[in-house]
Amino acid sequence: MDFTDIHEIKKHVRVYVTVFVALLALTMITVAIAQLHLSVPAAVAVAIFIATIKGSLVAGYFMHLVSEKKVIYAALILTVVFFAALMWLPIFSQSDTIVYKNVP
Amino acid sequence: MEIPYVVTARPETGIFNAKAGIWLFLASEVMLFGALFTTYILLRIGAPTWPHGELDVALATVNTAVLITSSITMVMAWASCLTKDFKKFRLYLGLTILLGATFMVIKYFEYSHHFHIGDIPSKNTFYAIYFTLTGLHGLHVLGGMIVNSYFWGPGSKMWKSEPVRFTNRIEVAGLYWHFVDLVWIFLFPTLYLL
Known part of the structure; x- marks a missing residue:
């Protein structure tokens, strides 16, 4: 992105406003869907899906990750790997089916 | 030097x-x-029952809108620096600080209501994790407000001597602020709707 050209900056401002409107709309959609009282797995999936879209919009456009330098992507890829490992911990703990027999 | x-x-x-x-710092924050x-997640899947509908969704929805709005005013403050419009920069950064303060005031009302009716962290694991997560997030909002207030006030002197360096500072402060929005x-x- 060229942030030295004034016309280019104005173009970006229009994108920021569009992202802002989309974020507000997605917030309303999240609240509306919560009123439908879906089953817990479906509600979790939908809520996290919408939150991920919103988070991607903030990170992509407000934080300019759509056009950043490679060094930032490299640091973030590493972060995502460790974050994913962290999120998998509860799943691993749930799938731990060791049954202790003959425990006095 | x-x-x-x-x-x-x-x-x-x-x-x-x-x-x-700031990106390395944000990685550690993630x-x-x-x-x-x-x-x-561990507390929730391990609990036989989980409270639902105990938090004020309307207030939290307003707070979400407030933080999202503060994110666009923050990015507009930075864009104003790029277009060399210092007045607009101060307007947008001032609005960002005010919106941050609005978020904190709403959170204060939410917290006081809970404390008033005895919903304190020691009541159950739900309130323990609720206060930990929102409390830590609130501290981040407060930290961002302090930094932004410095750049709005005494720190803005740099605009006259080193405008590019000042613009870079605003970009960095903005990255932090957007991250705080992203966490919310x-x-x-997670806390209010599920």
């Missing part, structure tokens, strides 16, 4: 040093909140 790469990009990274620094999110985007459905 002149500090290197505060204005120009460092050749090895292609970005100025503060930007590399792990901090990630650890607490994992704690939330996940906290809102």
